[in-house]
Structures are given as structure tokens and as C-alpha cells.
Amino acid sequence: MKRELHLTVNGVSYHRLIDTHRTLLEVIRDEIGLTGTKNGCGQGECGACTVLLDGEPVNSCMVLAHEADGHDVVTIEGLADGAVLHPVQRAFVETGAIQCGFCTPGMVLSAKALLDRNPDPTRQEILDGLKGNLCRCTGYVKIIEAVQAASCLLDEEEAS
Amino acid sequence: MEAFDYMRPTSVVDACAALREAGGTARALAGGTDILVQMREGKLRPAALVSLRDVPGLRSVRRAQDGGLTIGAATRLIDIETSPDVLRDHAALAEAASWIGSVQVRDRATIGGNLCNAAPSADTAPILIAYGSSVTISDGRDERTLPLEDFFTGPGETVLEPGELLTAISVPPAPARSHAKYYKTFRSAMDCCTVGVAVLVVFAPDSRVVEDARVVLGAIAPTPIRAPRCEEMLRGKELDTALMASVGALAAEEARPIDDVRASAEYRRVLAEVLTKRALAAADSWLQKGAGA
Ligand SMILES: Cc1cc2nc3c(=O)[nH]c(=O)nc-3n(C[C@H](O)[C@H](O)[C@H](O)COP(=O)(O)OP(=O)(O)OC[C@H]3O[C@@H](n4cnc5c(N)ncnc54)[C@H](O)[C@@H]3O)c2cc1C
Numbered sequence: 001m002k003r004e005l006h007l008t009v010n011g012v013s014y015h016r017l018i019d020t021h022r023t024l025l026e027v028i029r030d031e032i033g034l035t036g037t038k039n040g041c042g043q044g045e046c047g048a049c050t051v052l053l054d055g056e057p058v059n060s061c062m063v064l065a066h067e068a069d070g071h072d073v074v075t076i077e078g079l080a081d082g083a084v085l086h087p088v089q090r091a092f093v094e095t096g097a098i099q100c101g102f103c104t105p106g107m108v109l110s111a112k113a114l115l116d117r118n119p120d121p122t123r124q125e126i127l128d129g130l131k132g133n134l135c136r137c138t139g140y141v142k143i144i145e146a147v148q149a150a151s152c153l154l155d156e157e158e159a160s
Numbered sequence: 161m162e163a164f165d166y167m168r169p170t171s172v173v174d175a176c177a178a179l180r181e182a183g184g185t186a187r188a189l190a191g192g193t194d195i196l197v198q199m200r201e202g203k204l205r206p207a208a209l210v211s212l213r214d215v216p217g218l219r220s221v222r223r224a225q226d227g228g229l230t231i232g233a234a235t236r237l238i239d240i241e242t243s244p245d246v247l248r249d250h251a252a253l254a255e256a257a258s259w260i261g262s263v264q265v266r267d268r269a270t271i272g273g274n275l276c277n278a279a280p281s282a283d284t285a286p287i288l289i290a291y292g293s294s295v296t297i298s299d300g301r302d303e304r305t306l307p308l309e310d311f312f313t314g315p316g317e318t319v320l321e322p323g324e325l326l327t328a329i330s331v332p333p334a335p336a337r338s339h340a341k342y343y344k345t346f347r348s349a350m351d352c353c354t355v356g357v358a359v360l361v362v363f364a365p366d367s368r369v370v371e372d373a374r375v376v377l378g379a380i381a382p383t384p385i386r387a388p389r390c391e392e393m394l395r396g397k398e399l400d401t402a403l404m405a406s407v408g409a410l411a412a413e414e415a416r417p418i419d420d421v422r423a424s425a426e427y428r429r430v431l432a433e434v435l436t437k438r439a440l441a442a443a444d445s446w447l448q449k450g451a452g453a
Contacts, residue, residue, distance in 0.1 A: 001165055020166035023196075043197050044265055045350050056238075056267045062196050063268065064189070066166055067213055110263065131350065132262020 005069055009034065010078025024068050025049045025060035028075060036076035036105045040134075047133035050106035051075050057113040059132070076105035079112065087157060088112045091150035092143075099137035107133045111147045120151055161200055165208035172327060175215050176300030180323035182208035188325060189213075190234050191268035193261070194277040218272070218327060221245050227333035233272025233326045237284075238263070240271060250331060252340040252358070256287045261350060272326045275311065278318050279352060281379035285312070286358035287342040288329060289376045289384060296328040303327070309376075312383035335372070337451055338362040339443040343435040344378070347422060354423040355379050355431035357411070359439035361399065363447055370394045375407070375436060380415040380428055387414040390436065399444050408437035 005018040009032055016031055028037050028051065040048030042061050049061040052074040079086040085093065088111050098104050107130065114121060114129035121129060126147045135143060165182060166189075169175040179186045186208040187195060198204040212218055218234035223245035231240065240246055241258035260266055260274070260283050274284045275295070285308070293308045297320065308329070311318050320326065334340065340360040344353035356378035364371040373394040375387040390407045397403055417428035 001163065003166065019163065021161045021163045023161070042200060044193055044261070047262065047264060050264055053267070057264050058267050059264045062193055064166070064192060064196070064209075064211075066168070067189070067192065067211060069168075113263070129263060132264040 003066060005065055007032075007065075007068060007071070007073055009073045010075060018065055020064070020066055022065045023061055024051070024053075024058075024063040024065045024073070027065040028060060028073070034075050034077050038102055038105060040102070040106075044132075045134070046103070047106040047110060048103055050109045050133065052109055052113060055113070055116065057110050057132075074109070076109060079108065086112065087153035088115065088147075088150040091146045091153055095142050095146040095149050097138060097142040097146035099135075103133055103135045103137075107135065107143060111143075111150060114147070115151055115154060119154060121147070123148075161196070162205060164199075164206055166211065167208060168211045168214050170214045170216070172215055172217070172298050172325060173300040175210050175212065176298065176323050176325055178208070178210045179325070180300075182210070184322050186210060186322070188276070190270040190273040190276075191236065192273075193265050193269040194273060194279075212270075212325075223248070224333075229329075229331040231271060231329045231331065233275075233328055234270045235272075237266040237269045237271060237274070240284075241266065249334040250291060250340070252342050253284070253287050253291065253331070256283050256342040256344075256358075259283060259344065271329060275308070275329070276318060276320065276326055278312050278314075278316050278383070280315050280382060280384065281352040281354075281356065282384065283342075283344060283353060283356060283378070285384040286356050286376040286378040287340065288331065289386065290340055290342075290358035290360040290374045291331050291334070292360075292374070293329055293331045295326055296330065297324050298327045299324045305330070309384070309386060314382045335362045337365065337371075339446045339451075341439040341442045343438050345431050345435065351422070353379050355417075355428050355435060357432060357435035357439055359436065359443065361394070361440065361443040363399075363443075363451070368398045368400075368444075368447060370397055370399055375411060377411065377415055377432055377436075380417045380432055382416075385414070385416075387411050387436075389414055394440075399440065399447070404437050404440040404444070407440060408433040411436035 038048035040046035044059040187206040189209040218232040237257040342358040344356035358376040360374040362372040375390040412429040412433040415432045417425040
């Protein structure tokens with residue numbers, strides 16, 4: 001069964017006829033062609049498919065596309081401002097918080113959402129905020145440092 | 161995922177009608193964090209999903225004058241953990257919600273979905289039962305209300321009939337001089353609990369005597385269960401270390417756990433004992449510190 005779907009993804013409005021059993025992840029990757037959002041476990045455990053839905057992180061593999069009808073989605077492709085990386089992205093690059101990179105899009109979006117809610121998180125708050133994002137390479141040390149660095153970068157941006 | 165019909169009604173009446181008309185295998189869709197996983201694994205093949213997204217009135221927390229809460233069934237866990245109305249007198253419910261899954265899960269998952277999915281380990285059930293909560297069920301025409309502890313009939317099973325929706329959860333005001341706490345153990349942060357225990361203790365005025373108590377065990381029987389013998393043992397006695405130990409030991413006896421991949425039955429009994437004692441100790445230390453004053 002197909003149904004009209006309207007999504008705003010990274011500020012661009014899309015109208016498509018989409019099967020009702022498609023997930024938001026499938027529509028983002030296969031219909032819209034943005035493949036930065038990764039398909040990991042398919043069960044909401046790993047967070048590789050994290051996108052921001054109305055600013056909140058969700059696992060796009062566990063959201064039916066039509067449940068997001070009329071709403072606003074931000075994927076990793078929507079974070080940078082042209083060639084200028086978002087401070088969270090910059091912090092991940094500069095800290096060396098990326099190894100294979102598969103978890104990075106989800107990790108960065110979860111970190112951004114955390115810092116939007118809580119600009120100066122404690123270490124424990126960072127751990128809680130990133131609990132739904134698994135990384136098999138880094139051991140998380142650099143990732144936590146990156147979030148702390150991002151928090152400082154955002155503070156500086158605020159101040160300037 | 162296999163194809164299915166998808167409907168997005170805009171009232172409880174229409175949602176119930178859609179569920180009835182689609183036949184026995186139609187299911188409500190709230191956050192989808194349980195049902196979509198089950199469908200992808202092929203454990204469930206509903207002919208239709210009836211989305212609750214656009215049904216008004218199901219997604220709110222209201223606090224009455226007397227301090228009781230009415231929580232819409234489709235209220236998200238993230239909204240429960242951050243609700244000032246919940247945090248005010250029912251902080252143990254907010255805390256239990258905040259421990260579920262990840263932010264991504266709680267941004268979608270609803271309290272009604274947690275209850276209707278009816279996992280023996282559902283994390284909001286023990287604390288809601290400890291608070292004495294009841295649930296309201298609608299078939300689109302009539303409503304019925306029953307205690308939450310009578311809602312569950314087995315693993316994954318509830319009293320809900322086809323065409324019925326859980327619409328609201330009513331949480332009574334927290335009694336004066338009462339302390340509630342939920343403790344759970346889990347293997348990893350994202351796994352469901354191996355055992356969960358919720359304890360509500362009501363102290364008599366100006367004393368350490370327990371006037372009333374509710375002890376609720378999760379993940380330790382086919383449904384969340386009350387431990388009536390523990391409650392009986394607590395009533396009318398002063399809460400001291402010896403009583404905590406005896407009630408804990410009794411909780412292990414009241415449990416009817418299974419062996420599974422998460423824990424052996426024997427280990428679960430030990431956990432029930434430890435967590436019950438811990439929740440009682442929390443009530444005791446709250447009293448020592450001046451009963452929240
Ligand atoms: C990674 C991960 C971690 C998790 N961790 C935990 C955890 O730690 N503790 C825990 O308890 N759970 C956990 N869960 C399970 C799940 O997130 C919760 O049970 C959640 O609250 C379910 O709510 P939902 O809105 O997503 O339900 P859905 O999946 O939408 O629905 C679940 C079931 O309830 C029915 N239903 C939903 N709402 C209604 C209604 N109003 N009336 C009638 N029927 C209804 C549906 O038809 C379906 O059968 C986890 C899940 C994931 C994916």
C-alpha cells in the first residue's frame with residue numbers, strides 16, 4: 001500500500017508516494033539518496049541510523065517513514081554549513097574520535113542533540129546521552145573527549 | 161519488513177473502529193520500538209497497523225489538585241522522565257522511565273506501549289503498580305478501568321480485546337510520608353532488566369512504623385507480580401535491618417523466575433532479595449534524612 005509522504009530533510013521538502021511499510025531509514029537512503037545515515041543492527045541497539053526528528057535523536061530504522069509525515073528530519077549531511085563543518089563534527093575530526101567511521105554519523109547527531117539539550121554535560125551525562133550509539137573501534141575515550149571539546153567550541157562560538 | 165495496511169485515525173473512536181474492521185491481527189502502533197522489531201524478526205505479522213500518532217488526548221501528563229496523575233497512553237518515556245508533574249511526587253516513575261533503552265528509544269517509546277507489550281521485564285510496570293495505578297481501556301464506545309496489576313495475563317498478553325485501546329494510566333497521589341523506589345539489574349545498558357523491584361513504603365506519623373507497603377517484582381514471573389507476604393510482613397512493624405533482611409528473603413521465595421539467556425532462576429531469586437532490601441534501605445535512609453523535608 002502506497003501513500004503520499006511529505007518530509008523535510010535538511011531543509012529540503014520532499015513529496016513522494018511511499019509504501020507504508022518502509023522505514024524512515026529506507027526512505028532517506030534509497031528514495032532521497034542520502035547514504036550518510038547507516039543501516040546497522042535494525043533493532044534500535046546500535047544507533048548507526050540516528051537522525052534528528054524535529055531536533056530529537058531517533059533510530060530511523062525503527063520509525064515508519066509515514067510516522068514522520070509532515071515533520072522535519074536532519075541527517076548527517078545537513079549538519080555542516082556548506083564546506084564549514086559543524087563544531088561537533090570539527091571536534092570529532094580534531095580529537096581523532098573517528099576510526100572506521102561507521103558509527104560516526106549517528107554518534108555526531110546524538111552528541112549534537114545532547115549539547116542542544118545540555119550545553120555543558122558531565123562525563124556521566126555524555127555517557128547517558130551516547131548510550132544508544134555503539135562504537136566498535138575507539139573504546140569511546142576519544143569520542144567522550146570530542147564531545148567535551150565540542151561543548152567548549154560551542155561555548156566559544158556563543159561568546160563571539 | 162513485510163507489507164501491511166497502515167491507518168492514521170484522528171480519534172479514539174476511529175482508531176478502535178479501524179482495529180476492529182482490520183480484524184484480529186491488526187495492532188496499534190505507538191512508538192514502534194517493540195512492535196517493529198518483532199515484525200522485522202517475523203515474530204508478528206499484523207495485517208494492519210493503526211497509528212496513534214494523530215489521536216488527540218493520548219499524549220499528555222495531567223496532575224490533579226489532589227496530586228494524582230493521569231498519563232495518556234501514548235505519552236513518550238522522554239516526556240515522562242522530564243515532566244515536572246511526574247517529578248514532583250512520583251520521581252521514582254520518572255527515574256524508571258529514564259533508565260529504559262537510550263535517548264533514541266525514549267524519544268519514541270511510549271508508556272502505553274511498554275505496558276501493552278507486556279514483557280515480564282517492562283520497566284514502568286512495577287513502579288506504577290507500587291503506586292497503585294489503574295488503567296483505562298476504551299473500545300471506542302465504552303470505557304473500563306481496572307487496576308494495572310490485573311491488566312497483565314501472561315508474557316506478551318493482557319486483558320485487551322481486539323478493537324480495544326489502552327487510553328490512560330491513572331496514578332494516585334503519593335501518600336503522605338511515603339517513599340517509592342524502583343531498582344533493576346541489567347547486563348548491559350541497552351538490555352532489558354534481569355530483575356526489577358519496586359517498593360512503596362508508607363510510614364505512620366512520627367514513627368518508623370510501616371503503615372502500608374507495596375512490593376512489586378518484575379522479570380521474575382510471567383507478569384509483574386505483587387509480593388503480598390512481603391507487604392504483610394512489613395505492615396505495623398518498625399523498619400529496621402532485621403526486618404529488611406526477612407522481607408528480602410521472603411521476596412526471593414515469592415518470585416517464580418525462569419532460567420533464560422539473561423540469568424538463571426536461582427540468580428534471579430538472589431537479585432530479588434538484594435533489590436528488595438536495597439529499596440527498603442532507600443526508604444529508611446529517606447526517613448532518617450527527614451522524610452523528604
Ligand atoms: C534498544 C531497545 C532497548 C530497550 N530497553 C528497554 C528497557 O530497558 N526496558 C523496557 O521496559 N523496555 C525496553 N525496550 C522496549 C520498548 O522500548 C518499550 O517497551 C516501549 O515502551 C514500547 O513502547 P512503544 O510505544 O514503542 O510500543 P509499540 O512498539 O508501538 O507497541 C508495543 C505493543 O503495544 C501495543 N500498543 C501500544 N500502544 C497501545 C495502546 N495505547 N493500546 C493498545 N495497544 C497498544 C502495540 O500494538 C504493540 O503490540 C527497549 C527497546 C529497544 C529497541
